[in-house]
Amino acid sequence: MGVFYDYYRAVSRQAAMESLAVVPPFDAVEAKGIDPIVVLGQLVALAREIPYGPDLVWTATVHPPPEGAPATIEEWEALAEDSPYKEGPGIEELPADVRDTLAGIPEGRLGELAERWGRIEEFAGFPPADGFLPQVLTELRDLAQRAQQEDEMIYCRICF
Known part of the structure; x- marks a missing residue:
C-alpha cells in the first residue's frame, strides 16, 4: 500500500482542515505518489531552472497538530493505533513561492517540464503512464493559478 497525495x-489553514471530511478535497488534484518535498520539489527546481535540494520546499504541518506530536520513540509507541499521527490523514501547507512558481509555468513549457520531470530517479522503473505527468503538471499549474488569483494557499493532503 502506498502513500497518496x-x-x-484553501483560504486558510482552518479551511484546509475542513478537507478532512471531504474525499477528495474540494478543488483538488489527485497526484498519487507525488510528495511535496522530493518529487514536487524537483518539479519546482526544474521550473526555476535551479539545482534541486531537499531544503527547496518546506511545508508547514497543519494536521495533525504539530504541538501534540510525539517527541520520543516511547511517546510514539504509546499512541493508540488509530491516532492521526499514525493513521493520518496529514495536511501540509506549501509555501507561497511554490504556489507562485507552479502558477507561473507558461503553457509552452508544460510538455518539456513533464518530460524532464519524468526522468527523475523517483520515477525510474515505472512504465510511462499515458499522459499522467503532463496531465498532473497541467492540473497543478492550473490549481496554483486559481489559488494565486484568490489569494489562497496550496495544501497537500497525505493519506497512508
Missing part, C-alpha cells in the same frame, strides 16, 4: 487550495 492530493493537492488543493
Whole structure:
C-alpha cells in the first residue's frame, strides 16, 4: 500500500482542515505518489531552472497538530493505533513561492517540464503512464493559478 497525495487550495489553514471530511478535497488534484518535498520539489527546481535540494520546499504541518506530536520513540509507541499521527490523514501547507512558481509555468513549457520531470530517479522503473505527468503538471499549474488569483494557499493532503 502506498502513500497518496492530493493537492488543493484553501483560504486558510482552518479551511484546509475542513478537507478532512471531504474525499477528495474540494478543488483538488489527485497526484498519487507525488510528495511535496522530493518529487514536487524537483518539479519546482526544474521550473526555476535551479539545482534541486531537499531544503527547496518546506511545508508547514497543519494536521495533525504539530504541538501534540510525539517527541520520543516511547511517546510514539504509546499512541493508540488509530491516532492521526499514525493513521493520518496529514495536511501540509506549501509555501507561497511554490504556489507562485507552479502558477507561473507558461503553457509552452508544460510538455518539456513533464518530460524532464519524468526522468527523475523517483520515477525510474515505472512504465510511462499515458499522459499522467503532463496531465498532473497541467492540473497543478492550473490549481496554483486559481489559488494565486484568490489569494489562497496550496495544501497537500497525505493519506497512508
